[in-house]
Amino acid sequence: MATKKSPRQTKSGFVDSWQRGKSVIECLKHSLLQKIHVDVTFSVGQTRKSVKAHKLILSLRSCVFDAMLQGPMANQDNIAIPDVEAEIFEEFLNYLYTDDVMISGDNVIGLLYVSKKYDVSTLEQLCLTYLSSSMTSDNACSVMEQAHLYDEIQLMEKAYSYILSNGDAALKSAGVTSLCHGCLVKIVKADKLKVDEKSVFEAAVVWSESACRKQNTHLSPETRREVLGEVITDVRYPLLEQKYFVKNVVPTELLTDSEEKKILMYWVCPDVHVSPFNANKRTGVIQREQTTTEIHTQPLTIQRLYECGWTWSCQGCYDDAIMFCVNQNASLRGFQLYDAWNDPTPNYDVTAFLTNATTDELIEGSSVTKTLVAVTSEYYNVEFARPIQLIKDEKYNLVVNIKGPDPCCGMSRGSTVQHGSFVCSFFNPHKSKHSQRELSDTDVKQGQIPGLLFLI
Structure with missing residues (x-):
């Protein structure tokens, strides 16, 4: 007959339990x-x-x-x-x-x-x-739809505003097919949508094909036109290039012959009535082009380091990084790196990216890979493909890998740099999951990345 085992006791006489020492x-x-x-x-x-x-x-x-x-x-x-x-x-x-x-x-x-x-x-x-806090062009459409589904009005409007400001990338994302018809209409109708009209048409085509599959409907021009509904006329075909219209729009057969004829007539005679189509340029596109032209002429450089008399190792084995935030919405145009002080023709291979310091999510459009050749000044200016929008008081982590001759090292001007009402605060960086390398000793006190290039 089996006997029941008694709990094991420790030397102190207490029963040894898994609970001991745990909160x-x-x-x-x-x-x-x-x-x-x-x-x-x-x-x-x-x-x-x-x-x-x-x-x-x-x-x-x-x-x-x-x-x-x-x-x-x-x-x-x-x-x-x-x-x-x-x-x-x-x-x-x-x-x-x-x-x-x-x-x-x-x-x-x-x-x-x-x-x-x-x-x-x-x-x-x-x-x-x-x-x-982690909105990107890849997920903005999905976030908008989920917010709409759960009646989260504030989040829905934030996602909607993000899509309006990043129209091309958002409408090319896979998330566009998750939109319900109402959300798609809301986006495509918007005058403030910053987008090439080709992206709107192509998103409508992709969405219609997905909607037909979800409804188990035979895919045809008629069924796609049916699921699109008013989106058909919300696409601003008169703004498309004529060659693109002939080669890409006409073959889909989404428009009737009379609708295609009306658009072609408008191109010949712009005073011809083109209703139900809209021939007005989206104000968001015009505003973006004007703003870009204006701010590109007056970038603001925030210098966080000044040069001192020793060199910094840049063999590509470590990442240089700095964390920062700004006190108002702005755009990051790029950053600065030091030139080599003892090499008349230094070349550097540079890769960089920007993350949200809280979530470590990669900021879209911030990845850059460049070869830098000799400069006449003490700094290299490294610019992103386009300005990166920054949110007030949000912390960002700029990670840069530099491979080339040892450049100069800088020392801190302070953890906060002010230019008029614009304030940029710096913090010690975090290691990012997007890099396989360890961080160098660059921090708020010393190192590389002497300055940031802003557009405000």
């Missing part, structure tokens, strides 16, 4: 991971993965779970949750037990959904904050 949160997390005293099982996602938890903890964190687990479903052995993927649900449970969560671009929409479903407002707010 409340650590005990809760351990009990979840090790399935200690679990009393409810969920069948989660399309794979029906079995996930166990504790009724008490779930009921204390969510009124929905409280009603579910104390009501008619309380005695069910296995509760099905097919609309939430297992990885999302497990991260959700981790938050309920510990108040800790790992939010990323891959799981934020799922976490937002499950937090709303079970009325966990604190996690919901974390997800909304993440979406708001």
